Amino acid sequence: MATKAAKSSKSKGATAAKKTATKKTAAKRGRSGPDVASTNRDELLELYREMLLIRRFEEKAGQMYGMGLIGGFCHLYVGQEAVVVGMQAAITEGDTVITSYRDHGHMLATGMEAKGVMAELTGRRGGYSRGKGGSMHMFSQDKGFYGGHGIVGAQVPLGTGLAFAHKYKDEAAVCLTYLGDGAVNQGQVYESFNMAALWKLPVVYVIENNKYGMGTSIERASARTDLYHRGQAYGIPGVQVDGMDVLAVREAGRKAVAHARSGKGPQILEMLTYRYRGHSMSDPAKYRAKEEVQKMRQERDPIERLRGALLDSKVTDEASLKEMDRNVKEIVSEAAEFAQNSPEPDVAELFTDIYAEA
Amino acid sequence: MPIEILMPALSPTMTEGKLAKWLKQTGDAVAAGDTIAEIETDKATMEVEAVDEGVLGKQLVAEGTEGVAVNTPIAVLLEEGEDESALANMNDATPAPAAAAAEAPPAAQAEPQSAPAKSPAAPVAAEPEWDGPTASQSVREALRDAMAEEMRRDPTVFLMGEEVAEYQGAYKISQGLLEEFGAKRVIDTPITEQGFAGIGVGAAFYGLRPIVEFMTFNFAMQAIDQIINSAAKTRYMSGGQISSPIVFRGPNGAAARVAAQHSQCYASWYAHIPGLKVVAPWSAADAKGLLKAAIRDPNPVIFLENEVLYGQSFEVPQSDDWIVPIGKAKVVRPGRDVTIVTFSISVGRALEAAEALAQDGIEAEVIDLRSLRPLDSETVIDSVKRTNRLVTVEEGWPTAGIGAELAALMMEHAFDWLDAPVTRVCGADVPMPYAANLERLALPQVADVVAAAKHVCYAD
Numbered sequence: 001m002a003t004k005a006a007k008s009s010k011s012k013g014a015t016a017a018k019k020t021a022t023k024k025t026a027a028k029r030g031r032s033g034p035d036v037a038s039t040n041r042d043e044l045l046e047l048y049r050e051m052l053l054i055r056r057f058e059e060k061a062g063q064m065y066g067m068g069l070i071g072g073f074c075h076l077y078v079g080q081e082a083v084v085v086g087m088q089a090a091i092t093e094g095d096t097v098i099t100s101y102r103d104h105g106h107m108l109a110t111g112m113e114a115k116g117v118m119a120e121l122t123g124r125r126g127g128y129s130r131g132k133g134g135s136m137h138m139f140s141q142d143k144g145f146y147g148g149h150g151i152v153g154a155q156v157p158l159g160t161g162l163a164f165a166h167k168y169k170d171e172a173a174v175c176l177t178y179l180g181d182g183a184v185n186q187g188q189v190y191e192s193f194n195m196a197a198l199w200k201l202p203v204v205y206v207i208e209n210n211k212y213g214m215g216t217s218i219e220r221a222s223a224r225t226d227l228y229h230r231g232q233a234y235g236i237p238g239v240q241v242d243g244m245d246v247l248a249v250r251e252a253g254r255k256a257v258a259h260a261r262s263g264k265g266p267q268i269l270e271m272l273t274y275r276y277r278g279h280s281m282s283d284p285a286k287y288r289a290k291e292e293v294q295k296m297r298q299e300r301d302p303i304e305r306l307r308g309a310l311l312d313s314k315v316t317d318e319a320s321l322k323e324m325d326r327n328v329k330e331i332v333s334e335a336a337e338f339a340q341n342s343p344e345p346d347v348a349e350l351f352t353d354i355y356a357e358a
Numbered sequence: 359m360p361i362e363i364l365m366p367a368l369s370p371t372m373t374e375g376k377l378a379k380w381l382k383q384t385g386d387a388v389a390a391g392d393t394i395a396e397i398e399t400d401k402a403t404m405e406v407e408a409v410d411e412g413v414l415g416k417q418l419v420a421e422g423t424e425g426v427a428v429n430t431p432i433a434v435l436l437e438e439g440e441d442e443s444a445l446a447n448m449n450d451a452t453p454a455p456a457a458a459a460a461e462a463p464p465a466a467q468a469e470p471q472s473a474p475a476k477s478p479a480a481p482v483a484a485e486p487e488w489d490g491p492t493a494s495q496s497v498r499e500a501l502r503d504a505m506a507e508e509m510r511r512d513p514t515v516f517l518m519g520e521e522v523a524e525y526q527g528a529y530k531i532s533q534g535l536l537e538e539f540g541a542k543r544v545i546d547t548p549i550t551e552q553g554f555a556g557i558g559v560g561a562a563f564y565g566l567r568p569i570v571e572f573m574t575f576n577f578a579m580q581a582i583d584q585i586i587n588s589a590a591k592t593r594y595m596s597g598g599q600i601s602s603p604i605v606f607r608g609p610n611g612a613a614a615r616v617a618a619q620h621s622q623c624y625a626s627w628y629a630h631i632p633g634l635k636v637v638a639p640w641s642a643a644d645a646k647g648l649l650k651a652a653i654r655d656p657n658p659v660i661f662l663e664n665e666v667l668y669g670q671s672f673e674v675p676q677s678d679d680w681i682v683p684i685g686k687a688k689v690v691r692p693g694r695d696v697t698i699v700t701f702s703i704s705v706g707r708a709l710e711a712a713e714a715l716a717q718d719g720i721e722a723e724v725i726d727l728r729s730l731r732p733l734d735s736e737t738v739i740d741s742v743k744r745t746n747r748l749v750t751v752e753e754g755w756p757t758a759g760i761g762a763e764l765a766a767l768m769m770e771h772a773f774d775w776l777d778a779p780v781t782r783v784c785g786a787d788v789p790m791p792y793a794a795n796l797e798r799l800a801l802p803q804v805a806d807v808v809a810a811a812k813h814v815c816y817a818d
Contacts, residue, residue: 096564130597137595146563146600151587157553158588161560168516168542168566188584191553198548353598354632356656358684 033309034247041315047089047246048310049324051081051303054105056332057114058277061104061121065281069340070121074135077105079276082302083208084109086249087176087269090257094171098146098159099178101136102208102275106178110143114331118339126342130349152213153179153186156205160192163203163266174202174260182213184227190234193266197234200265204256205231207270208243214279215287228270236266243271244300274300360444361410362431363394365419368404371614371666375399376424377432382414388435395432400498400669401530412437415445488680492643492673500642500674501531501607501663504649505569507678509539512567515653518545518554519571519608528573529609529668555581555606559588559658562604567653572608575624575662582627589658590633605652607661610638611702611753612801614666618789621797623754625701626763628660629730635684636731638662640705642672644728647682655684662730664703687734689741693723696811697741699764700751701727704802708751711807720815730760738764739771746777747814751802756784778814783807 036044058076065074077084080102088097088109099106107117112128120127120138128138136150146162149155159177166173183189184207196203207227211218218225228238237259241252249271256267274296278285285293310316365375379396382388393405394414415436419426426432436444495503509515516539521528523536523546536544547554551572558568572578578585589602612621628636635657639645645663652659674680690705691712698708705726712722723741727734742748748768750761761782768780786800812818 098560128597129595129599132597133595137592139592139596139599141599146560147592147596149588151583154556154583154588157556157584158560158563160553161557161562162564163560164557165561165564165566168561169564188550188552188556191548191550192557194548194550195553195557353594353596355635356593356598356601356603358655358657 033312034245034306036247036306036309036313036315039247043089044306044310044315045324047085047250048303048306048321049328050085050088050109051246051306052325052328053114053331054081054085054108055303056328057108057118057335058104060332060336061118062277062281064118064122064336064339070135071123072134073101074121074281075102075279076277076281077102077275079296079301080208080210080243080273081105082246082249082306083206083243083271083273084178086246087206087253089246089250090253091174091176094144094173095257096144096146096159096162096166096173096175097178098149098155098162098175100152100155100180100183101148101150102180103136103138103148107138107140107143107145107148110140110145112138112140112143112145114335115338118335119342122339122342123344124339124342125345126338131345132349132353153183153188155179156183156186156189156192159205160196160201160203163196163201163260164199166202167199172261174204174257176204176206176257178206178208180213181207181209181211181218181227182216182221184230185222189230193231193234193236196266197231197236200263202260202263203266204253204260205236205266205268206253207268208273209270210273210275212275212279212288215283215285217287226270228268231266231268236268238268238270240270240272243273244302244305246302246306359437360415360440361412361435361437363406363408363433363435365397365426365428365430365432366404366406367428368397368399368402371669372399372401372428373669374425374427377419377421377426378403380417380421381405382408384414384416386414388412388414397426400496406432408435410435410437412440415440415442488675488677491676493676494671495642495646495674496669496671497639497642497645497663498529498531498533498668500646500672501649502533502535504646504653505532506535506538508650508653509535509543511678512653514565515567515569516543516545517569517571518547518558520547520549520573522546522571527571529665531663531668532571551577551580552584556584556588558604558606559584559592559602562589562602562658563592563600565603567603567605569605569607569653572606574613574620574665575608575610576620576622578606578608578624585628585634585658585660586631590631593657594633601656602658603656605649605655605659605661607649607652608663609665609668610662611664612666612785612790612797615792615794615797616790617792621790623752623785624660625662625730625752625754626759628662629733629760629763630758631731634658634660634731635729636660636662637684637729638664638702639682639728640667640690640702640726642670643674643680644682644688644726646674647680648684648728651681651684654681659684662702667703670706682728685729685732685734687725687727687729687737689723689737690726691722691724693721693745695721695723695745696747696749696815697723697725697738697745698749698751698807698811699725699727699738699741701730701760702753704751704753707802707804708807710804711811714804714808715811718812718817720811720817722811727760733763733767735767735771738767742768742772743775746775747811748772748776748780749783749807749810749814750780751783751807751810753785753801755787756782757787759784778816781810781814783810
């Protein structure tokens with residue numbers, strides 16, 4: 001691959017001048033690599049592994065959907081893995097996470113088990129919501145994951161409320177509230193921005209700009225297509241981030257989280273990312289050219305980019321990565337098996353979990 | 359002709375107030391826009407501004423007088439060229455402009471206001487099991503006390519909404535709470551119902567117990583997605599992991615003369631939703647006991663109040679632990695001939711109707727549902743099995759209303775006991791009109807309830 005030459009200049013201890021040169025070269029080739037020099041080996045491998053797990057999990061989910069084992073809506077996260085993995089690396093225990101319905105990646109990143117997530121997709125007893133929530137509705141208080149919400153934009157006030165609760169309880173915690181480029185035009189997003197800024201709530205709004213709200217491109221839906229400044233009217237700082245570079249995401253995430261945690265109020269991060277699959281499994285994706293997707297995959301793929309950087313900088317070798325790939329595939333296969341063998345919910349479950357006992 | 363200055367109404371439901379202070383004395387020149395006096399109600403203070411120019415001829419009501427009825431003349435303004443002699447002629451002359459104004463009294467003076475006081479069947483102590491001391495309290499005070507007591511008891515309880523803190527509540531329900539609990543727990547929000555309802559639900563997910571006040575439930579339609587999709591459904595969707603212990607409260611239904619967008623009963627809307635509990639009290643004792651129960655409940659509770667009831671007083675048990683269980687109806691007047699089932703403000707009308715019916719020899723049993731979800735069908739069915747007749751009364755529209763639900767329940771559970779078809783008395787199937795006469799026609803009146811009861815007794 002021609003890009004390898006560019007990558008190789010990004011060795012440990014690269015000077016600023018070198019980096020600039022690299023970026024230029026990379027830009028010419030339409031591809032830049034994550035700056036792996038500043039991160040230790042274990043962390044790098046873990047970031048890679050998590051992205052890979054999401055990728056393989058989602059591919060499996062797509063396959064199982066095709067086999068009729070998963071019903072209803074199934075929104076895959078393939079292509080966007082760097083966003084959630086990078087952001088998760090920027091928070092600590094006690095922080096909370098909430099998102100919309102393209103949520104499998106978020107669950108896996110927060111540490112929820114692949115088995116439980118996959119079994120929820122198949123609507124089985126072993127799922128995180130015991131089969132009652134499905135793809136769009138899973139939660140784990142243990143992992144600080146608060147869903148899993150199906151109404152576009154509705155998770156934004158909810159996440160702002162989680163941040164409110166953190167502050168009310170005098171916790172140092174921060175809430176990561178994810179939303180897509182489709183949700184940013186919802187009114188309640190701005191109601192939330194206003195109150196979060198007004199009350200200095202510890203919330204980071206992570207806008208995952210994958211360029212399409214279902215089948216409508218951002219150009220056709222938003223008067224301005226840059227989204228990081230959407231909090232400007234409320235004095236909320238915003239940053240645009242290469243959401244296909246897990247290290248860039250983590251770096252921006254750390255800064256934003258520190259800002260929110262210090263009591264200075266909300267931050268907005270616009271992650272420029274891309275989803276390779278349709279909006280949901282039933283989406284024929286006629287609204288964009290195949291070449292566009294192909295180009296993204298070839299030039300911007302977050303996993304391939306990190307892989308290249310890891311190899312170029314000799315953080316690891318092909319054999320180790322292959323071994324990791326095998327491990328990840330095994331986890332996903334086990335999850336798929338569990339999800340197919342776990343029984344359907346007991347029929348008595350129809351009428352449980354509606355009310356909490358007073 | 360001297361101009362009479364009338365006691366103004368601060369709101370459509372105000373009937374009387376206190377003349378707190380005179381700012382213009384007899385003989386003072388008054389320009390349009392000058393403040394003449396200050397008046398007070400239990401809710402608010404307001405300045406009375408002059409509309410016309412002249413000289414204050416006479417103060418008709420002394421400073422500090424309480425209970426001054428709306429539209430009572432409080433002063434006389436002399437116009438240019440008039441002197442005190444004009445005052446002497448006033449009693450003879452017809453005060454045309456004042457009379458014209460007085461002809462359209464606020465609808466708050468209509469009959470429902472006085473219903474509870476007049477009704478002999480109004481219970482003294484709300485719950486039969488209470489034999490401790492009681493005190494007379496308005497519904498407004500009872501609601502405030504319920505919140506204050508629960509906030510003292512549980513630091514995770516907080517109140518948020520428009521004007522709840524510094525303004526002391528748009529309807530003065532949160533009077534004094536900011537002072538006692540501070541700005542951390544009594545929180546003024548911007549006018550963004552969907553946003554703050556969602557913030558409340560998110561906080562509830564994390565274990566806080568928010569009380570979200572809607573200035574009225576009409577505005578909660580902006581937030582209904584968060585109430586239903588987020589608050590009501592998340593427990594189920596999460597397989598029981600995440601609860602929403604939150605109370606959404608505020609006035610519901612028609613106030614008086616506020617027209618279509620501010621006069622709607624949402625009882626059946628919310629009663630439709632699994633995952634929600636819905637209560638709509640009438641008396642102050644129930645308002646207090648049910649609000650305390652709602653705050654302690656680990657589920658989302660829709661607490662439907664009524665603006666016209668806020669100022670009405672009832673006996674309330676004196677106890678910090680006065681809890682009325684959600685889901686339990688109450689027989690507020692026993693009777694053998696016909697069952698009248700209703701809730702909220704219509705309970706007063708039903709009791710008045712029962713009194714009128716008694717004079718014609720018909721003994722009506724009046725049941726206050728108090729809770730609409732869960733609905734205490736057992737109490738209604740038991741009653742209908744004795745009276746064999748059911749009339750339902752609600753301000754809401756008939757289609758898919760609470761009355762429709764009760765009729766269906768009777769079909770399922772009391773079919774063989776019915777001696778007449780279940781009859782619904784509902785709000786007219788129209789958006790609420792503004793005109794006083796049309797508004798009266800759109801709302802269930804005592805006479806409508808009497809007629810319906812007589813009809814099912816074949817006594818009309």
